[in-house]
Amino acid sequence: MLTPYECRCGRSYAPAADRWRCDCGGLLDLPLAAVAWPPRAGTSSIWRYLDAGDLPWREITLGEGGTPLVEEDGGLHLKVEFASPTGSFKDRGAVVLVALARALGAARLIADSSGNAGTAVAAYAARAGVAAEIFVPAGTSEKKLLQIRGHGAEVTVVEGSREDTAAAAVARVEQSGAFYASHVYNPYFHEGTKTYALEIFEQLGGAVPATLVLPAGNGTLVLGAHRGFAELRAAALIDRVPRIVAVQAERCAPLAAAWAAGLDEPGPVRPGRTLAEGIAIADPARGSRILAAVRDTGGAFVTVGEDEIAAASAALAARGLWVEPTGAVSYAAVRRLRGAESPLLTGGPVVAPLCGSGLKASL
Ligand SMILES: Cc1ncc(COP(=O)(O)O)c(C=O)c1O
Ligand SMILES: [Zn+2]
Structure with a gap:
């Protein structure tokens, strides 16, 4: 049995090969799933956390998930998502x-x-x-x-x-x-990215990070991470979710602009060219959901400039971590927030992902 899609207009649909949005034009979502904890033994992949139902995952898995969490100074943990089979968290x-x-x-x-x-x-x-x-x-x-x-x-x-x-x-x-197979429209994609949260919870021995610093373009990691911690909260395995600090490139920041203006919905922006090609999304379809997710966690939006992205890439490389420019934006935001002694990084562990490999794109 596959979980049916739901639209906010009240319609729901059994997944079908030709269904990717609601008849009303709205986005499809999935209800929160019940978390089974402890995770299933026998695999270190994302499938230890998911109730796969009728999904034929065993024939196609590459062991995705199970990425290293590397502890740096000051309670910062870097999640090495570029160690994924194709070189990114996707x-x-x-x-x-x-x-x-x-x-x-x-x-x-x-x-x-x-x-x-x-x-x-x-x-x-x-x-x-x-x-x-x-x-x-x-x-x-x-x-x-x-x-x-x-x-x-x-x-x-x-x-x-x-x-x-x-x-x-x-x-x-x-x-x-x-x-x-749209990572923007199909909510099953977030079922996969939510394992980012479940995996961190397990890797930290059941501790909840104070802050997740996450890149945001179309928000698949922001929405997935939020979903994972929301499911842990719904299952009473945790009593609070980490604040999510979502990061955009200064040159393409519709969500950060909406956040700063106190809006619930982003307006499209005219993007400039940025090194962070992976998050250069001028009109994110799930924008209002991304803003709501960040708000639910008590988090915030942060932007980073091109020089900061370049400097963060170089600093990571000097620590043995070779990431593509988009993969450095979360670390660039950590550096900026640290410089400003921001309260957004206080209260416990901070986790930032390195989302894509430097073997794909570099400066
Ligand atoms: C390396 C990297 N980081 C972050 C992102 C942002 O993901 P999203 O657009 O789902 O927010 C992408 C998207 O392509 C990416 O390739
Ligand atoms: Zn609808």
């Missing part, structure tokens, strides 16, 4: 989404991505025997394109913005009837 969500596509009998899937989600979807689609077409914006790092093509997916480069890329993918989905 594997957590992509494996669930592709397992869903397979369970629904999809022969073909389509995804749009700034690079890493598309790579992850392409890799798992290859294992699942599902044909994949990945739409990326022009300017996506060459190594990400090589990686996607290497997994046998067709790559369509869209001359335009990340939003134009999504629109082109949707048009192809509508015309072809392929499964839309």
Whole structure:
């Protein structure tokens, strides 16, 4: 049995290969799941935390999840998400989404991505025997394109913005009837990314971090991490959730701008070009949910500039950690908040992810 999608208009839908939004046009969500604790033994992957139901994960898993938590000075823990099978945290969500596509009998899937989600979807689609077409914006790092093509997916480069890329993918989905393996629209992706939270809870021996510093573009990690801790709270395994500090690039910061203005919904911004290509999302579809999640935790939004991203990358490299520029933004935010002696980092452990590998893109 697969958990049905829900829309805020009250409709619900059994997952189907051609269903990616509500008939009202609204976004689909999933209800919080009941957390089973302790996690299942026998695997260190994300599947130790998930009730897989009818998802055929065993045939396609690459052992995603189980990434190292490296302790640095001052109670900071860096979660080495770039040690994931395809080199980014997107594997957590992509494996669930592709397992869903397979369970629904999809022969073909389509995804749009700034690079890493598309790579992850392409890799798992290859294992699942599902044909994949990945739409990326022009300017996506060459190594990400090589990686996607290497997994046998067709790559369509869209001359335009990340939003134009999504629109082109949707048009192809509508015309072809392929499964839309969207990390933005399909809430099963967050079932995967929520394991980021469950894994940290386990790795810290049942302690709740004071703060999670997380990059935010389309918010798959923010929403997933929030969901994971919300499920632990609902199961009375914890009595408070960590504050989430969500990080955007100064040059493309619709959520941080909405936050600063006290709005519940972001307005689109005209983005500048940023080193943080993975979070350069001018009009995030789940924007109001991301803002609400951060608010629920008592967190905040922070922006970082290009120099700070570059300096954070270099500082990480000097500590043995080779990340792509987008992968350095959470650490850049930690450095900025430390410099300002921000109360957002007080009260216990701080966890920041290093989301993508420097082997994919570097300065
Ligand atoms: C390396 C890296 N970090 C962070 C993100 C941000 O993820 P999201 O857009 O889900 O917020 C991405 C997205 O592609 C990414 O590739
Ligand atoms: Zn609806």
